[in-house]
Amino acid sequence: MSELLADSEIALLTEIASLYYVEGETQENISRKLHISRVKVGRLLKKAQTVGIVDVRVRHHPGVSANLESSLVEKFGIKRALVAPDFSDATRQRSAVAALVADYLTRRLEDNTIVAVGMGRNVGSIANNVFTQSTCSAAFVSAIGGSLKAGEYMNPDHICRRLAAKFGGESETLYAPALVQDPAVREALQKNSTVKQTLDRARRADLALVGVGDMSEDSNMVRMGWFSPQEIAEARLAGTVGDIMGYDFIDIRGEETQPAMRGRVIGLDINDLKRIPDVIAIASENTKVSGILGALRTGVIDTLATSTTNALTILELADLTTKPSH
Numbered sequence: 001m002s003e004l005l006a007d008s009e010i011a012l013l014t015e016i017a018s019l020y021y022v023e024g025e026t027q028e029n030i031s032r033k034l035h036i037s038r039v040k041v042g043r044l045l046k047k048a049q050t051v052g053i054v055d056v057r058v059r060h061h062p063g064v065s066a067n068l069e070s071s072l073v074e075k076f077g078i079k080r081a082l083v084a085p086d087f088s089d090a091t092r093q094r095s096a097v098a099a100l101v102a103d104y105l106t107r108r109l110e111d112n113t114i115v116a117v118g119m120g121r122n123v124g125s126i127a128n129n130v131f132t133q134s135t136c137s138a139a140f141v142s143a144i145g146g147s148l149k150a151g152e153y154m155n156p157d158h159i160c161r162r163l164a165a166k167f168g169g170e171s172e173t174l175y176a177p178a179l180v181q182d183p184a185v186r187e188a189l190q191k192n193s194t195v196k197q198t199l200d201r202a203r204r205a206d207l208a209l210v211g212v213g214d215m216s217e218d219s220n221m222v223r224m225g226w227f228s229p230q231e232i233a234e235a236r237l238a239g240t241v242g243d244i245m246g247y248d249f250i251d252i253r254g255e256e257t258q259p260a261m262r263g264r265v266i267g268l269d270i271n272d273l274k275r276i277p278d279v280i281a282i283a284s285e286n287t288k289v290s291g292i293l294g295a296l297r298t299g300v301i302d303t304l305a306t307s308t309t310n311a312l313t314i315l316e317l318a319d320l321t322t323k324p325s326h
Contacts, residue, residue, distance in 0.1 A: 005051065016041060017048040068311045072304060075318060076296040079278070082305040090285065093307055097284040098125035101209070101305045104280075106132045108207070109167055116143035116202040116268060117156050117163065118245040119178065120211035122282040124153045127162035135168025142174035143202040143210075144245055144267030174198045176266045183263040190266060202268055208276045212283040212291045213243040242291020244270060244281070244300065252290050252321050254297025270300055278302045289313045293321070 005013075016034070019025040020041075027045070031038040048054040065083035072081035082104060084096035105126070109115075117123065117140050140160035152158040160171035176195045180186045189195055202208075215236045238258075239251040248270040249257045256270070273279050280303040283292050293314050295301055306314075 010053070013044055013048040013051070013053050016044050017054045020045055021054060065308065065311075068308065068315075071315055072296075072311060075315060076301075076304075077299075078296065078304055079302045080304075081311070082303065083311045084284070084305070084307050086308045094122055094125045094284045095129055097282060097305050097307060098122065099129035101126050101280060101282055102129040102131070104303070104305075105167065105207075106130070106134070108278075109136050109138045111137040113138040113207065114201065114205040115140045115163070116205035116208040116276060117141065117160050118208070118210040118267075119144050119147075119156045119159075120154050120213075122211050122284055123156075123209050124159050124162075126209065126282070127159065127166050130163075130166035132167070138164075138167055138169035139172065139201075140164050140167075140169065141172040141198060141202045141205065143199075143205070143208060144265065145174050145176040145178035147178045172198055172201065174202075174267070178266060179264050180266065181264060186264060186266055195266070199268065203272050203275065205276050207278045207280060208268070208273055209280050209282065210245040210273070212281050212288055212295045214285070214288045214291045215240055215242060241294045242288060244273070244295050244298070248298075250291075250294040250298060252294050252297075252317075254294050254299070270298060273300045280305065282306075283310070286310055286313070289317060293317055 016030060019030050019033070020027065025033070027038050027041045030041050034041075045054070065085070068083045069081040072078065072083075082097070082100040084093070084100055087093040087096055105115075113136070115138060140163045142156040142160055144156055146155045146157055157171070157173035160173070164171040174195065175198070176189050176192070180189065190199065215232055235249060235257070240249045240257045241252045243249045245267060251257050279301055281292070281295055281301045282305045284307055286307070286309060289310055292304070292306060292310065296304065296314070
């Protein structure tokens, strides 16, 4: 809970919430039963949500997104699509998409499942949207190094710990920086026995949780100081539309590009991801449509989680652009 409450207040909030949400009592009946005003009942119900006693989740009918999900599966040959309703608020949108992934993981995870975990706000939001009582002995393994500027919420080791706390199991940190300036340093670090052991375990994952980046000058990579706005602009001019997990840069046709910032990230690459049975890409922002389309065209993505507007735009953009035939 985000606020320290007395036991008596917790008990009152829980009782009121149970009467209203579980037993279906009206606020008027609760007011009479507990001898408090109706206004106070409404205020306490709102507080029960604020402090986390009550979690209100709207489950949209599956028919709303079923056609879009089927279209994405058919168009790109992926195994499944998870499409969330649209929200104008970016944080709510991210949570809605992450909640679909959390529900999918709840159904999918079993004992001894290995999950390779990437970096970013979308991946980080998954643990906050896990509402399950069941646990399993899964392993959540960092698939990319860490960054001080990313903070706890976006760093893969912290995400792994939160996922392990929610689902059960263990977490494993990749003891390496996410980014180095010299490719030779990267190569040396990846040969380090401690780093190699964790990366090898991530390569054996059953599932991977990855973000899709965009090439905007306000992207996470710029905010974290990985790359300069000038480097991003130059990559964009060269045709780069996005990245998968901060490592592989791609154009809208799904082909790898060779920007100057390539070869600095310590983590799984696109060839590693191809060997993982279920790569789940999570992208809620509408600035990432081109990046998502490029990622889908790589053939690496098995499960896509995104918003309704993004799904519609991706399908339209796919018809306007061409994927090369090999």
